[in-house]
Every structure is written in C-alpha cells, then in structure tokens.
Amino acid sequence: MTDSAIPRSSATELPTFADVLLAAERIRPWAHRTPVLRSRTADAELGASLFFKAENFQRMGAFKFRGAMNSLSQFDAEQRRAGVVTFSSGNHAQGTALAAQLLGIPATIVMPLDAPAAKLAATRGYGAEIVTYDRYQQDRAQICQRLADERGMTIIPPYDHPHIIAGQGTATLELLQQTGPLDALFVCLGGGGLLSGAALAARALSPQCRLYGVEPEAGNDGQQSLRAGRIISIDTPRTIADGAQTAFLGDYTFEVIRRDVDDIHTVSDAELVQCMRFFAERMKMVVEPTGCLAFAAARRMREQLQGKRVGVIISGGNVDLGKLAGYLAS
C-alpha cells in the first residue's frame, strides 16, 4: 500500500546551495565530518580514482542525522516543547531520535513492524517513543498526522522537506571540500533527500560533475519519474535495500532531481551483496545494503569512468549482524 497524503511542509521554495551552507553551520557542533576513504583495489577494478564518503561512520550510522539535526535545530520554543513526530523505515527514525535527544525535544516515531531489529532497538535507545504499523497494510502518513493533531507535534518527514534536503546536502558539500571537483558522483536514491541535497552542493562546487542517482531494480520509481517528467508511484518494493523502499519521490526532491540530476541507474540485490562483501573484505567496514547502491552502479559503469575522479556516497552502516553474516556467507 502506498501513502495517500504525505504531510507537506509549509515552505514553498526549493532549497538552494545557500541553505546547504547554513545547514553545515548549524550541524557543525553535533555531526561528524566523516572521512573520505580510498581503495587501491577499487581504483584498479574500475580504472578510475574513487572517493568513498563514509557516512556509515556518521553519528547513528547514517547521513540521516544531518537532515534531522538541521530541521530540529530550527524549531521555535513552542515546537520544542510539543515535540517532533515522524515516520521512517529506520535511519530517519534514529537520526530524528538522536537529534531530538541532544536538543531535549520529545520525539515520537512511526515505524514499520518489520523494520530491522537493530534499527528499532537503536531508536528506542535514543529515548524516542515508537508507534508501529504494517507497511503493506496501513497508511503511515495518516497515523503520523493523527499523532500530530492530537499532540501538537511538528511532523518532520524523512525526505520531502527543504530543511531535510539542505541538511543531507552537507554530506556532498563536505565530500567536495575534501576532494575538490569530481567528474562523476553516485548517490543512492530512496525518497531523494540525499540526492537532491547532493545536487545543490555539486552544481555549485563542481558544475561539470555528472550526477547519478541509484535505486534498487525492484523499486525504480525515481528512474520512471525522471523519464516521465512527473512523479510515478509504485507499490512498496521488495528489496534488501530497506532504506530505499520508498514508493515515490517527494515534490521538493523531484523538482531538484529533475533539474540537476543527469540520470538514475538501478542495481540488483545480488550486486548489493557483492558490494557488502567488498566493503567488509577489502575496506574492513560494515555497510548496509542501501549504502551499497552507489558503488554497485559505479561498478557497472566501468567503461565510462576510465581515468575519471569518481565520488561514491556510502550512505549508512546499520544492518543486523545476523543478516550481514547471512549475506556475506551467501
């Protein structure tokens, strides 16, 4: 089942690069400046220079902390008192819960019953109240809206909000500050917060850079939308990339993506598993399936990337260790 009415933000303007710079100032005291990692093995495999932005090492294990902290730190006194409510399949929940805890703001998170156990536990661990729902049967947006109406809480959606987009854009801002201009940048795509934020930073700091979004094959609504020139909705896709199980892009994210993104690619779950194995074996790190989308697509484009400087955003590292062991053994 897809969501009927995702709550919209009241803002009407698309975020800009200036908003990304302001977001970077706001989150600086709280967020990690994550490292950019290199791998000779990856460079040799692709015949290119790869720069991996390791957001799996961000606080709470994914870039989502950036957007959540940028949003919550702009709450006024009344909003801080009543708190924040949001819906998420995992990392936005943890990012919001942690940002709220750090700022002393109450948080309620609407999460799917089948979200990874590690993500449910971590969200509770950050002190948030959790309300669960069945993602194949129930409308999370309605549940969220009811909680907002009853308790006067502010809804911060996972991607379609200018403050979220600007916050996520700080990952690419940092990457480009760390590497200088790039020839190509690969960014995973769920609802498009990370990709549209990346577009704002890349178009300002590295205008010649080719910018690619990457989705799971089973959930290529973004690719369909870019080609159709309007937002296409699909049923909740079944893929191991649980951070990209979104059914449609947002209004804000689609506008930026349509304007600034060169193309959207897809990869299979099997390719994601191969990348998880590569990251574990060669780079000694844990990357969640969704965090592998960008590298999996770059691997497919070896021919076009010869000799190029290529950015790859590793978006997160939150995966149940039991599941990870299964993927690595398969």
Ligand SMILES: *Cc1c(COP(=O)(O)O)cnc(C)c1O
């Ligand atoms: C949320 C998430 C994504 C997708 O981000 P969007 O802003 O929804 O496109 C990708 N990877 C990870 C690890 C995530 O948590």
